[in-house]
Amino acid sequence: MSKRKRQEMLSAYALLFPAILLLLVFMLIPMINSAWYSLFKWNLVGEKKFVGLSNFSFMFVKDASFKKALLNTCVYTIINMVSTLILALGCALLFQKQSRVNSIWRAIIFVPVVVPMTVMGMVWKMLYEPQYGAINQILSAIGISGPKWLFDSKVAMLAVILFNVWKEFGLYSIILVGGLQKIPAELYEAASVEGANWWQSFRRITMPMLRPIMFFTTTILLINSFKAFDHIWVMTNGGPGNSTTTLVTYIYTKVFDSVGLASAASVVLFVMVFLVTMVKNYIGRDGAIDE
């Protein structure tokens, strides 16, 4: 090995050292530990007891609160994904053209994205107050008596989803604007020469050309929905009852009394995220996405 090569190697290792150290200590080792702890029964103060896979069988068979959390996470994911996508696509279509006014509008819908999630969650908690909250006051002004939102176990889930849609639709909208702007204008020109109306060119040009970016957006939405926690925690604590408990609120509440169960639930979350990521990368690599 030449002297220059050796020097290059040594400097590379030196440059990588802090990153490797931090990656190992704060990400990879905790990740492995998470899987390891899931095999134990342990409540922080007592003795660690090896129990094999029985945390998992307990959660999936007997633990009603885990099953509810998993079900809620699925419900949350589906409703959140569909409503965010519809709103985001609608706004993207409205604001896609490059113009002064549109860039202001795009900035407006992006403001909710940048502010802290939990802080705005607190603000929305006030908006949702059944009596004096702004939402019900406005509804009652037009003659509708609104539900008790976060205090009603049937509506609370919808309320936390609505908040999340508000918080994030701007982000997905901007991602979709990027996709729309990549569609060659000639396609639309050709279609309008042929006499196609708005709906026809939307169906025949926009939708198919947008498919890769829609797929990408959907996978991101899936992953982010699986991890829903911050706003739910400050708005409802997972309640009323356990109507808004999700996988991550389950993990969070178990940290202090059952490390084994919390870790096992973390493993479940990881597997879900991992699977979606694999599908995303696999299809992405197939050329469907050139992002």
Added chain:
Amino acid sequence: MNNAGKKNILTLALLLLYVLIALFALMPFGIMLKSSLEPYSSIVSLDFHFLPNPFTIENYIEVMTQYELPRWFLNSVVVAVVAILLNLVVDTLSAYALQRLEYPGKKLMNVLVISAQIIPVQVTVVPLYLMMVKLDWIDTYKGLILPVAISPFIIFFLRQSFMQIPKALDEAAIIDGCSRISVLWHIILPNSIPALGTSVVLKFMWVWGDYMWPSLVTKNNAMRTLPVGIATFQRAGGTIPWELVMPSAVLSSIPIVLLFLFLQKYFITGLTEGAIKG
């Protein structure tokens, strides 16, 4: 109806739609601001009003002088600034080594960084918390900052942007006698200002809004960050003191909204690239 009439109605409908969307996006901020400027009794009053009634800045004075808000603000600033600085050093150095240098084990490092990207914080939080307890790092800045001192996403993002810089520039500099580090300093960094800006903005936003980790690693009220502190406001009996929450919410949104207004482009590229939250 003639064509022009049809067109007018369509324009009007579109305009209405635009206004509705803007109201949906901005109304919560309006109500937050309004409520922060009026006494509790007006916030919970049943006759709805769009402007503070009566107008007062008493809430701001109270929350700044009688509660830990200034301390939480300071904590948030310290954590964000130090975390950003550490990220800039650690992520830039490693991205440079990953993109520009040749050494055995390079493939493995790439795989490591890419796979670390998909690990959600929520998965590592339990063992990380136990580690902090063992190290006695609960209620310390170390505990708040070090776990977020690296971002695999930012490493990856910087690596992508370094790829755009022609290697010929490095080689010319090395022939002129530059060391590897001075190549990074004099050639790579000046050519990646937008990517660095995006990384800073992205990291600031993540850390400033982070809740889960700081809520676990702080027990002492004085060590809390803004989002964690604000979420703890509660009166006996479980009612929430909105007259304290709202001014705090305003104060914690101002820095990030200002930053967004000035650095919009960085926010938008950063977030559309890094749309998966940590």
